Amino acid sequence: xxxxxxxxxxxxxxxxxxxxxxxxxxxxxxxxxxxxxxxxxxxxxxxxxxxxxxxxxxxxxxxxxxxxxxxxxxxxxxxxxxxxxxxxxxxxxxxxxxxxxxxxxxxxxxxxxxxxxxxxxxxxxxxxxxxxxxxxxxxxxxxxxxxxxxxxxxxxxxxxxxxxxxxxxxxxxxxxxxxxxxxxxxxxxxxxxxxxxxxxxxxxxxxxxxxxxxxxxxxxxxxxxxxxxxxxxxxxxxxxxxxxxxxxxxxxxxxxxxxxxxxxxxxxxxxxxxxxxxxxxxxxxxxxxxxxxxxxxxxxxxxxxxxxxxxxxxxxxxxxxxxxxxxxxxxx
Ligand code: UFG
Numbered sequence: 001x002x003x004x005x006x007x008x009x010x011x012x013x014x015x016x017x018x019x020x021x022x023x024x025x026x027x028x029x030x031x032x033x034x035x036x037x038x039x040x041x042x043x044x045x046x047x048x049x050x051x052x053x054x055x056x057x058x059x060x061x062x063x064x065x066x067x068x069x070x071x072x073x074x075x076x077x078x079x080x081x082x083x084x085x086x087x088x089x090x091x092x093x094x095x096x097x098x099x100x101x102x103x104x105x106x107x108x109x110x111x112x113x114x115x116x117x118x119x120x121x122x123x124x125x126x127x128x129x130x131x132x133x134x135x136x137x138x139x140x141x142x143x144x145x146x147x148x149x150x151x152x153x154x155x156x157x158x159x160x161x162x163x164x165x166x167x168x169x170x171x172x173x174x175x176x177x178x179x180x181x182x183x184x185x186x187x188x189x190x191x192x193x194x195x196x197x198x199x200x201x202x203x204x205x206x207x208x209x210x211x212x213x214x215x216x217x218x219x220x221x222x223x224x225x226x227x228x229x230x231x232x233x234x235x236x237x238x239x240x241x242x243x244x245x246x247x248x249x250x251x252x253x254x255x256x257x258x259x260x261x262x263x264x265x266x267x268x269x270x271x272x273x274x275x276x277x278x279x280x281x282x283x284x285x286x287x288x289x290x291x292x293x294x295x296x297x298x299x300x301x302x303x304x305x306x307x308x309x310x311x312x313x314x315x316x317x318x319x320x321x322x323x324x325x326x327x328x329x330x331x332x
Contacts (some may be wrong), residue, residue, distance in 0.1 A: 001246060002026045002072065004115070006059050006106060007079030008052070009036035011190040012121065012179055012238055014044060016077060018188070019239040021048040025246070030068060031080065032058040035193065039332075043187040059102040062109045069113035075250070076110055077119040077242060078103065081151070085293065086197055088148035099151035103158055117170045119245050122156055124177045124231070124259070124298055125149040133265075134231075134301040137175070137257045145293035163255050170253050172245045177231035177261035177300050179238045181320035182327035189327030190235075199271060200232070200320070204328040207281040214283060216268050218290035221297070227268035227287075229297035231261035234315035234323070244311035261300030262313040271317070278321035 003020060007013040008029030014036075020027045021044070029041065029052050038054070045051035057064045059080045081099045082088065088095040110118065126149070127135050128142035144150040156173055163169040180200040182189030195211070196202045205211045219226040241260045249256055266274075272283050305311045 001074035001250070002028065003246065004069065004073050004076040005029050005079065006076065007031055007036075007081065007121075009033060009038065009040040009054070010079055012176070012235060013077070013079035014040050014188045015183060015235045015239040016079070016242045017044055017052055018047055018183060019236070019243045020246075021050045021052065023243045023247070025243070028053040028055070028068070028073070030055045030057040030059070030065070032056065035082070037191070040188055047183060047185055047187055059106045060097070062105045065106060065109035066112060069109055069115065073113070073115045075117040075119065075246060076106070076115055077121075077246070078106060079121045081121065083148060084197060085146050085148050088151070089146050092147040095147045095151050100154050100158070103155045107158070107162060111166075116166070116168050117250065118159070119172045119174060119242055120155065120159060122173045122175045123149070123152045124175050124261070124300065126153050126156060126175060127298070129295050130298055133297060134263060134299050135259065136301045137259055137304055160255055167253055170249060170251070171255045172249050173255065173257045174241060174245060175257065175259050176238055177233050177259065177298065179235045180232050181234040181236070181315070181323040183236060184323050184326070186323070186326035186330035189324070191332070199230075199268060200324050203272060203275050203283055204324050206283050207275060207279050207325065208328055212284070214272065214285040215288045216285050217288060217294060219287035221290075223267055223297055225267050225269050228294055229265035229267050229299065231263070231265050231299035232271065232317060232320055233261050233313050234320050237262075237313035237315055241305065241309070241311050244305075244309040248309045258305040258309060259300040259302055260305065260313075261302055263300055263302040265297060265299035266317060274317045275321045275325070278318050279325045
């Protein structure tokens with residue numbers, strides 16, 4: 001299928017482009033490069049042998065999108081969004097504009113062009129504080145702890161309302177848990193600007209000696225070692241989950257919701273230990289106070305994706321650490 005990939009130069013988008021090419025699809029990237037580099041396109045070509053078409057474009061530019069869409073597409077995967085929790089509390093309007101208005105603009109352009117198959121980047125953040133674990137897709141999506149989380153809840157709602165109004169739409173909401181790692185070649189990965197706010201990119205920089213130590217946010221949660229538990233999932237597994245959704249759901253109208261995780265949780269200290277063991281580098285840490293808005297534990301029930309998409313994450317924490325480290329130590 002010919003697939004428009006918004007945010008295709010970003011972390012999850014770029015890995016998905018690699019998987020799509022490997023599965024015989026034809027992805028076309030649009031990205032405004034606000035948090036990505038154009039050199040990623042060349043890296044994708046190096047990995048796959050195919051240089052995907054690339055347009056530097058913001059999804060809020062409906063006219064520009066329509067011009068790209070004129071060439072004819074079968075589907076769209078929508079990754080383009082801002083994703084920093086902290087930044088979203090400081091600049092909420094920028095988040096609502098980029099994420100929510102950007103999605104509305106994209107949907108208008110898609111509808112005009114006759115493309116009504118969308119795979120959407122959602123997040124486990126829509127579940128808020130989970131009431132039971134593991135988290136299943138039918139759990140209520142509740143209240144978010146920050147504007148970033150609200151934009152994900154709102155974008156899901158926009159898509160549900162659109163599909164109700166026009167049942168010819170086919171929408172997959174893929175709720176990622178904690179995507180980490182990188183392509184095994186080390187050629188593409190997550191490239192946060194400034195000091196990383198997420199755990200694994202931060203650990204990678206500590207292991208590389210670029211940051212002195214990790215601050216572990218909270219040592220008194222009701223978890224096995226007192227630190228937060230998350231469902232870390234390899235970004236290439238997440239990428240393959242998108243291909244599975246595209247291939248399986250084509251032609252099936254409706255709103256389809258899937259968790260993308262491994263189904264098991266790891267504490268912060270388990271991730272630190274796994275990183276040290278995999279890389280042979282020390283990761284000094286200090287336990288500090290809890291980070292506002294963090295939940296104690298979150299991991300996915302992944303049965304639905306397994307049963308309906310025949311997709312299951314296959315890479316373990318050691319592979320996530322090894323690939324993160326390969327990316328950290330590869331020249332950018
Ligand atoms: N953590 C630390 N120190 C750090 C960074 C993180 O101890 O320097 C801990 C957190 O407290 C948490 C765990 O590591 O227990 C994971 O934190 P991340 O920031 O990597 O990930 P989150 O689970 O907080 O956030 C992720 C996504 C968000 C999404 C959120 C909720 O990055 O986009 O899940 O679904 F909103």
